[in-house]
Amino acid sequence: MQPDDLILRLQQKDEKxxxxxxxxxxxxxxxxxxxxxxxxxASEEVLQDVFIKVWDNCDSYSSKKGRFFTWLLNIARNAAIDKTRSKSFKNQKKNLTQEYFVDIIESKNSFSNKMDAIGISKYIKTLGEECKKVINLLFFKGYTQKEASEELSIPLGTIKTRNRLCLNKLREILVE
Structure with missing residues (x-):
């Protein structure tokens, strides 16, 4: 069965x-x-929440606005960022183990594993370094545009423009 057929059936509340x-x-x-x-x-919990949101809001998806995966990815990314901002998550992270920090340090400048996880590494590799940095911070590390601006030491307006331009380039590559 084609993904479009599955999405249509999902919108008709087909559990299968x-x-x-x-x-x-x-x-x-x-x-x-x-x-x-x-x-x-926490990621498993958020994953379940994401798919509950997908079930509850599947009527809001429109193929005219973009691909289903992109819609799903945005829901997931936003849910993960919301979780990091929650008081319970922040309190839970007050006493972090050293393994958490080692993981962050090791993955700080490399996001190829994260891109491979969603199957877009080959597309992002074709983008310039500026795009890679912006996409890494905003989409794979969950930074806000303001936080990315501070991390890269560039104006907020520049981050917003690069984000828009880089996503447009990525869309063009994906359409080809």
Whole structure:
């Protein structure tokens, strides 16, 4: 069955279609969530929340606005960022283990594993270094545009412009 057929059936609240879409996308979406949270248990919880949101809001998806995976990815990314901003998550991270920091240090400048997790590394490799940095911070590390601006020491307006331009380049590559 084609993904478009599954999405249509999902929008008709077909549980089998939902299960199939979960099977197809859950591993990639988990990778994105975990790259933001660095916490397997919390990532699994957010993954479940994401798919509940997908079930509840599947009527809001329109193929005219973009691909299903992109829609799903945005829900996941936003849910992961919301989780990092929650009081309970912040309190939980007050006493972090050294393994958490080692993981952050080791992955600070490399996001190829995260890109591979969602299958877009070959596309992002074709972008320039500036685009790679912006996409890494905003989409794979969960930075806000303001935080990315501070991290890269460039004006907020420049981050916003680069983000828009880089995403447009990425869309062009994906359409080809």
């Amino acid at each position: 279609a939902f299960e199939r879409l979960y099977t197809l996308y859950s591993q990639s979406i988990f990778g994105v969530i975990n790259s933001v949270l660095h916490d397997t248990e």
